[in-house]
Amino acid sequence: MAVISLKHVLVAVALVSSTAQAFPAYGSLAGLSEREFKFAMSTLKPRIPAPAPGPLRFDGPKLAEDREHAFKPMKKDDLRGPCPGLNTLAAHGYLPRNGVATPAEIIQASMEGFNMENNLARFTTYAAHLLDGNVVTDLLSIGAKTPKTGPDPDAVALVAGLRNHGTFEGDASVTRADAFFGDNFSFNQTLFDQFVDFSDRFGNGFYNYSVAAELRFHRVQQGIAENPHFSFAGFRHLTAYAEVTFPVNMFIDGRRTGFERLQLDMQTAETFFKDNRFPKGFFRSEKPSGTEGLDQIFIAHPTQPGRNAGAVNTFTVDNSLGDLGSANGFCSIYTGLANVTIPNLYPNPTGVLRRNLITNLQFLFDGLPKQNNCTQIFPFGSK
Numbered sequence: 100m101a102v103i104s105l106k107h108v109l110v111a112v113a114l115v116s117s118t119a120q121a122f123p124a125y126g127s128l129a130g131l132s133e134r135e136f137k138f139a140m141s142t143l144k145p146r147i148p149a150p151a152p153g154p155l156r157f158d159g160p161k162l163a164e165d166r167e168h169a170f171k172p173m174k175k176d177d178l179r180g181p182c183p184g185l186n187t188l189a190a191h192g193y194l195p196r197n198g199v200a201t202p203a204e205i206i207q208a209s210m211e212g213f214n215m216e217n218n219l220a221r222f223t224t225y226a227a228h229l230l231d232g233n234v235v236t237d238l239l240s241i242g243a244k245t246p247k248t249g250p251d252p253d254a255v256a257l258v259a260g261l262r263n264h265g266t267f268e269g270d271a272s273v274t275r276a277d278a279f280f281g282d283n284f285s286f287n288q289t290l291f292d293q294f295v296d297f298s299d300r301f302g303n304g305f306y307n308y309s310v311a312a313e314l315r316f317h318r319v320q321q322g323i324a325e326n327p328h329f330s331f332a333g334f335r336h337l338t339a340y341a342e343v344t345f346p347v348n349m350f351i352d353g354r355r356t357g358f359e360r361l362q363l364d365m366q367t368a369e370t371f372f373k374d375n376r377f378p379k380g381f382f383r384s385e386k387p388s389g390t391e392g393l394d395q396i397f398i399a400h401p402t403q404p405g406r407n408a409g410a411v412n413t414f415t416v417d418n419s420l421g422d423l424g425s426a427n428g429f430c431s432i433y434t435g436l437a438n439v440t441i442p443n444l445y446p447n448p449t450g451v452l453r454r455n456l457i458t459n460l461q462f463l464f465d466g467l468p469k470q471n472n473c474t475q476i477f478p479f480g481s482k
């Protein structure tokens with residue numbers, strides 16, 4: 100407790116001071132370069148969240164690596180995480196290359212670089228921001244926890260970046276290992292070899308929805324059999340299915356047509372998953388894209404949400420945080436987030452924190468596909 104309040108005092112001192120001199124008082128910002136320091140000084144203040152960007156004006160295919168978006172290798176302090184899409188966007192400057200961004204920047208970049216559909220980009224980003232971001236400073240790390248997102252707003256909130264296991268990042272990823280095995284976010288060659296093997300067996304050497312259905316199910320079976328703490332409940336039950344559609348919908352060149360448009364070759368896959376970069380000459384998707392194929396993949400091998408009970412092969416169903424397979428799947432997962440997970444992270448918010456939580460929850464709700472008719476939840480009130 101003492102440590103936390105001391106830190107908050109130091110942070111307050113650093114934030115009200117306009118001189119660089121007082122700044123080193125906030126120990127965890129030490130080591131920033133002068134440029135980063137200026138960035139920190141200008142951004143680590145409470146902010147009213149920027150409005151959510153709307154759909155793109157031009158939403159056709161477009162060269163991804165254009166003059167303004169050249170690939171640059173990571174610098175020492177750049178942050179990268181479990182999402183090959185966002186890592187790629189940062190490597191090409193669609194996002195700040197250091198890997199710290201506002202939700203509005205993440206939505207805009209996902210649309211610009213990959214033609215991700217506006218509603219999906221909004222729902223995904225605000226969920227990620229509420230789970231792993233700093234809602235007071237309006238900044239989210241796409242990698243590890245970092246002082247670059249500002250002082251933590253309270254003691255319970257994690258503000259731990261997308262790399263944090265158990266909030267958004269979860270088990271059964273197709274090219275990343277479960278956190279239990281040590282590294283939960285890096286490209287894993289063993290798992291990519293399995294990705295290639297499944298693409299050979301079920302896709303004639305290409306990754307498509309049929310491969311995705313088999314590999315998604317297999318990764319769940321692997322988790323149950325090998326990871327005593329395997330967890331596949333709540334929001335993860337949705338994202339695990341959504342993510343296996345993205346390589347087909349957004350990693351394939353948008354100038355392809357017909358059958359070919361839905362078959363991802365292994366070299367392109369490796370360029371995204373391993374190198375976090377757009378292949379030379381790559382055109383983004385020909386139309387706003389999202390989770391097309393999800394139903395087909397889920398129905399091929401339906402699973403239920405749940406987790407192992409501390410030993411392998413002890414999978415226990417837990418649908419208390421929603422179930423993708425239920426009649427109102429998407430809504431029940433939204434309800435789990437808004438009614439349980441997020442209020443648990445922020446038990447008694449006040450002031451700017453509460454205001455920004457309410458705003459971000461509204462943005463999250465606005466991102467839900469309208470046809471689902473989900474009922475809005477107000478865990479922190481509505482004003």
Ligand code: HEM
Nearest residue numbers: 181182184209213220227268269272273274275342345349
């Ligand atoms: C809109 C904002 C986005 C956010 C907040 C986000 C966040 C994440 C996170 C936290 C994960 C890790 C989950 C896990 O596997 O444990 C992930 C995985 C993934 N994301 Fe994103 N993402 C976004 C956009 C995109 C885009 C635009 C693409 C592709 C064009 C993409 C492709 C993927 C893929 C393929 C995975 C699965 C990696 C694997 O299973 O090995 N994401 N994303």
Ligand SMILES: *[C@@H]1O[C@H](CO)[C@@H](O)[C@H](O)[C@H]1NC(C)=O
Nearest residue numbers: 276277280281282287289290
């Ligand atoms: C890669 O994933 C496999 C399978 O989950 C795991 O056994 C291995 O330890 C991981 N390798 C690294 C380097 O993390």
Ligand SMILES: *[C@@H]1O[C@H](CO)[C@@H](O)[C@H](O)[C@H]1NC(C)=O
Nearest residue numbers: 262264278279281282283284
């Ligand atoms: C996720 O991986 C990072 C880097 O290996 C590690 O520091 C962190 O503790 C991991 N998280 C969990 C919950 O295992």
Ligand SMILES: *[C@@H]1O[C@H](CO)[C@@H](O)[C@H](O)[C@H]1NC(C)=O
Nearest residue numbers: 301302303307308309310361
């Ligand atoms: C995946 O590829 C295999 C082999 O070419 C093919 O039989 C199957 O129809 C494809 N599935 C989809 C959904 O494209």
Ligand SMILES: *[C@@H]1O[C@H](CO)[C@@H](O)[C@H](O)[C@H]1NC(C)=O
Nearest residue numbers: 434435437438439474475476
């Ligand atoms: C939300 O949670 C409260 C208890 O915290 C519960 O009474 C209420 O029924 C829940 N609402 C929904 C829609 O699940």
Ligand SMILES: *[C@@H]1O[C@H](CO)[C@@H](O)[C@H](O)[C@H]1NC(C)=O
Nearest residue numbers: 426427430469470471472473
């Ligand atoms: C959503 O609500 C509208 C109007 O109340 C109704 O016509 C429609 O069937 C509902 N859709 C779903 C999926 O419940």
